[in-house]
Amino acid sequence: MTSEQLAVREHLVLPRQFQDLLFREARSASAFQDEPVSGEQLAAIYDLVKYGPTALNQQPLRLVALRSEQARRRLLPYLHGHNQQRAARAPLVVLLAADLNFHQRLPELFPAGLLLRDEFAGRPAERAAQARFNALLQAGYFIIGVRCAGLAAGPMTGMDRAAVNREFFPAGDLEALMVVNIGRPLPKTRPRLPRLPYQDVVRIL
Numbered sequence: 001m002t003s004e005q006l007a008v009r010e011h012l013v014l015p016r017q018f019q020d021l022l023f024r025e026a027r028s029a030s031a032f033q034d035e036p037v038s039g040e041q042l043a044a045i046y047d048l049v050k051y052g053p054t055a056l057n058q059q060p061l062r063l064v065a066l067r068s069e070q071a072r073r074r075l076l077p078y079l080h081g082h083n084q085q086r087a088a089r090a091p092l093v094v095l096l097a098a099d100l101n102f103h104q105r106l107p108e109l110f111p112a113g114l115l116l117r118d119e120f121a122g123r124p125a126e127r128a129a130q131a132r133f134n135a136l137l138q139a140g141y142f143i144i145g146v147r148c149a150g151l152a153a154g155p156m157t158g159m160d161r162a163a164v165n166r167e168f169f170p171a172g173d174l175e176a177l178m179v180v181n182i183g184r185p186l187p188k189t190r191p192r193l194p195r196l197p198y199q200d201v202v203r204i205l
């Protein structure tokens, strides 16, 4: 047994099969089985990942599920290279975006929300930075949430984001972050790329 396997056995409380489902054996999917993803599945995923933490509990992530063929066709021209084909064939395509006006909901989301809402109202640049940062955190939670549903996520940022914003968010209130293809994956043929080991990443001070 390697030291990594030993540490995992001794220190991670989640049963090993779930660790594998969420991390070790989960892959970024590029091709999927021909099986739909329901609205109920997407709702169950969101109702889990909404508990992931954000600064000031601001929750700026917004999801746009491109369910109709017409909605999907609006996105495809702006995806780069093979991303176009991947999104065209995925059972469900979700556009993840940051709400630049998240501050308007702060009064109900955070104890000092009334004050914060008014402060943020006059600082659009700071607000946008916070929205992008925290919505990206939530995007990470979302990818893991998809795996909790026994599905695979194919996240993609290779797109003309300015064009996607013009197409889907002409009012400028939301900003596109990434596209996530979702479904039951076909087996991956390419081996997993290497991950950095602990000693290369962690500094103990």
Ligand SMILES: Cc1cc2nc3c(=O)[nH]c(=O)nc-3n(C[C@H](O)[C@H](O)[C@H](O)COP(=O)(O)O)c2cc1C
Pocket (backbone or CB within 6 Å): 026, 027, 028, 029, 030, 083, 154, 155, 156, 157, 158, 159, 178, 192, 193
């Ligand atoms: C934020 C983000 C953006 C990505 N963008 C693309 C993309 O535009 N096109 C693509 O084919 N894969 C994209 N990927 C997939 C990554 O290449 C993949 O997650 C990484 O190589 C790890 O693969 P694995 O999960 O199968 O080990 C993206 C992944 C993330 C998390």
